[in-house]
Amino acid sequence: MPRYLGAKLLQLVLTLAGVAALIFLLLRVLPGDVVEAKYLAEGGNVSEEVLAAERTRLGLDRPTHEQFAEWMGGLVRLELGRSMWTGRPVAEEISSRLAVTMEVAVMATVIAIVIAVPLGIASALAHGSWLDQAIRVLTVAWLSVPAFWLGMLVLLGLLLVFEWGPPIEHISLFEDPLGNLTQLIWPALVVGARMSAMIARMLRSSLLEVLNEDYIRTARSKGVRESTIVARHALGNALLPAVTVVGMEFAFLLGGLVVTEQVFNLNGIGKLLIQAVGQNDFTLIQGLVMLFAVFFVSVNFATDLLYAALDPRVRLR
């Protein structure tokens, strides 16, 4: 086990270093920089000297490898630098927005699990029947609907039916929990519904696979009741792949929320990223991308550990 753990940990660090290098290089190839976006986009007459001075101040005139070394050095010390646009520390910019995104993501995941588990189980048990077919087609259809359009329809429905729209100003969870909930439940529903289709599909296929195993046949031949077989013998084993999907989806949710935050006008990290890309705010983009990557890689790592802990074949390989 320690050997397996060490190998996985090394792989994790290497992947993150790779992401850091990739994103840094990609952004240096990008035409233009923050100085251009800030001063020239306003159409103002700014002299070359001012632009050059600004670039020197931000360190953008230094050779790429020096900038890279400095940024990587910061990463090792868990420092993300300062936003090139606002001058505030990147960590501060992100943490002020993270709460909204996390809240929606957690709510969406809960909603998704609540919808997906009964759907997935019903679909697998009724394998091949019209119910299974209907659930299958419905989940595919559900996954085909663009999240932003669904969000717009929800807003439209609320406005036309109840003549009510979610408040535009952000309401803090601690000041007004109910107000906060009425504001965030809609984006969470939109994202959660989509996620539930994904989880239901995964649960269906993993449950079907487990139900074909020999030990299930043994249980059946012993005369164990079907409901006991499913609840006691099959579900536990079938849940593991589904849990993986939940983990992965949750990690990707932070990214997937980019569009939904735009629709519902939520000031989360997705919106922050769009803004940072528009402003060529390199340090902020880098910080956000690292956050996404760290999140995803950690979830992945946790899943690997879980598998290894539960299945000795994995760690002995």
Add this chain to the structure above:
Amino acid sequence: MEAMAVPFERAARPAGRRGLRWLKGIGRFAREQPLGLASALIILVILFAGVFAVWVAPYDPLATDFAKLLLPPDATHWAGTDEFGRDIFSRLVYGARTALILGICSSLLGGIAGGLLGVTSAYFGGWVDTVLQRFVDILLSLPVIILALIVAAVLGRHEIYGIDANLMFAVAIPYMPKAARVIRAAALTVRTMPYIDAARAAGFSHPRIVLGHMAPNLAAPWLVLVSAFTAQTILLEAALSYLGVGVTDPTPSWGLMLSGVAVQSFSQAPWTVIFPGLAISLTVFAFSLLGDALRDTLDPKFRH
């Protein structure tokens, strides 16, 4: 050696039977997968609309008419008009062209690049495999839309015949590592087949074995993958266009038609929002179902 192996290879598949086998395959697919057939027909209709948009669309998709702003759907404007008085149905028809070209090309691009990566990785194994797979890990650790968003920003625009080639790359790149993973897994099985050893023993070059012997045997999973990817690339293009980093005005694009519409204005004119979204959903749905049906037919694991 080579002279001996070649006729052997050809003899396995008589040329005349091959076309017949394909037809039979399609016939079986239609019988066993009614949903797949229906989705293929939907795709054909959308494809037809996109290709012959000039004749299908009743109006010029770009023509503005300020006397006809935000008209509800009626007999003359089937899907109503938008805030510039442009006919929404005509824009949807031309939007099909944009969505299909970008969607299909990017999924082919991602599928081919990723497929080659995967098959190379599996064939050589060892350190080549390790290096390539770590690279794939890096790309996979970022959410699809984030990667596409940044690549789109980095590449900027480069239009060829009104289609943004760089957008195609931006949409294709996030799918490349996914294709690499799936194809690698399938290729590892093919790698152990005796005919690969035979080809090695016959002294064929690596590229010849990889492209000529391994790749054709991976066509089935690849086709399934590309079909499923097309659904997702269409969705991704729509999302990017919605966010304002995808297709730009005046090119008609379904995602762009939904972009920048405020809630207040679309409650006044819901048709401007409903139809483009339906078009995206229907197309994506058709490609996903086709992918599922293809998988059920082609993947032996799912055939019972």
